[in-house]
Amino acid sequence: MSDVGIVRGCKIPKDLYYSVDDHTWVRVNDDGTVTVGMTDVAQNLAGPVLHAKVKKVGLTRAKGKPIGTVESAKWVGPIKTPVSGEIVEVNEKVTEDPQILNRDPYGEGWVVKMKPTNWDEEVKELVTGEEAIQKYLEKVEREDIKACEHIE
Amino acid sequence: MEDLEGKKILVIQTHGVDTPTRTYSPVYYAIAAAAMEMDVMIWFTMNGTNQLRKGEAEKIELKPGSGVTLKTLLDQALDAGVKLSVCQQSMDLWDMKPEDLIDGVKILGATSIIDLALDADHVMYF
Numbered sequence: 060m061s062d063v064g065i066v067r068g069c070k071i072p073k074d075l076y077y078s079v080d081d082h083t084w085v086r087v088n089d090d091g092t093v094t095v096g097m098t099d100v101a102q103n104l105a106g107p108v109l110h111a112k113v114k115k116v117g118l119t120r121a122k123g124k125p126i127g128t129v130e131s132a133k134w135v136g137p138i139k140t141p142v143s144g145e146i147v148e149v150n151e152k153v154t155e156d157p158q159i160l161n162r163d164p165y166g167e168g169w170v171v172k173m174k175p176t177n178w179d180e181e182v183k184e185l186v187t188g189e190e191a192i193q194k195y196l197e198k199v200e201r202e203d204i205k206a207c208e209h210i211e
Numbered sequence: 212m213e214d215l216e217g218k219k220i221l222v223i224q225t226h227g228v229d230t231p232t233r234t235y236s237p238v239y240y241a242i243a244a245a246a247m248e249m250d251v252m253i254w255f256t257m258n259g260t261n262q263l264r265k266g267e268a269e270k271i272e273l274k275p276g277s278g279v280t281l282k283t284l285l286d287q288a289l290d291a292g293v294k295l296s297v298c299q300q301s302m303d304l305w306d307m308k309p310e311d312l313i314d315g316v317k318i319l320g321a322t323s324i325i326d327l328a329l330d331a332d333h334v335m336y337f
Contacts, residue, residue, distance in 0.1 A: 112247075128246045133279045134290065135239060137246040 064192035069207035076185040078141035148172035216248040227258035245291040275329035
């Protein structure tokens with residue numbers, strides 16, 4: 060697909076916004092909400108996800124605060140929201156079948172939908188399109204992040 | 212998922228390099244609690260102290276061939292905001308000086324740990 064960049068085997072769709080340092084993505088929805096998830100690079104670093112917890116609907120989160128946690132055999136950590144706002148929907152499937160985060164991080168494995176409160180400002184700190192691919196390329200090279208593996 | 216932000220967890224780790232399989236889980240739980248926005252400290256004492264000697268934690272691999280060592284987890288813990296502290300008296304037991312410790316570890320005495328235990332919402336003892 061031409062609209063998906065590949066960085067060391069990791070997929071980076073060009074239509075999403077990214078917080079490269081936190082390995083999260085944002086999709087802008089037509090209804091004014093945004094969908095947030097973790098990137099292909101993140102799922103690869105974590106390895107097969109064994110458990111995931113997602114915060115509750117109605118909770119307001121400042122940018123950088125966790126919207127959930129992810130555990131694998133070798134890693135446990137937060138998924139930090141790249142935007143401030145209220146959680147308006149959570150993906151229950153992530154808790155029921157955590158490896159959905161590995162299999163389809165940009166689709167079925169979305170984490171929360173949020174109503175952003177400071178989008179116009181915060182979007183300036185996110186990257187998209189070719190810039191996102193470039194930033195990710197720099198990051199994987201700087202940190203020598205291993206090539207993506209995908210589980211079915 | 213409940214909002215647990217700010218709850219205080221104290222993890223006491225008494226196991227060290229002589230029993231490698233008992234070293235990972237306490238650190239892993241501490242990282243998990245930090246990811247859940249809790250205020251977490253690991254207190255290393257008794258045999259737990261020796262894993263903080265520079266060069267020791269690298270020798271303990273989580274699973275052969277995994278490339279993940281106890282040092283990887285200790286670094287993750289520090290990155291996640293977990294505070295690492297060590298018992299001063301047990302450092303003497305292992306002939307360890309402050310410069311022998313990995314970076315990021317605070318040395319505390321016995322009275323401090325009693326204060327911390329009373330102040331914590333929960334203490335996990337290993």
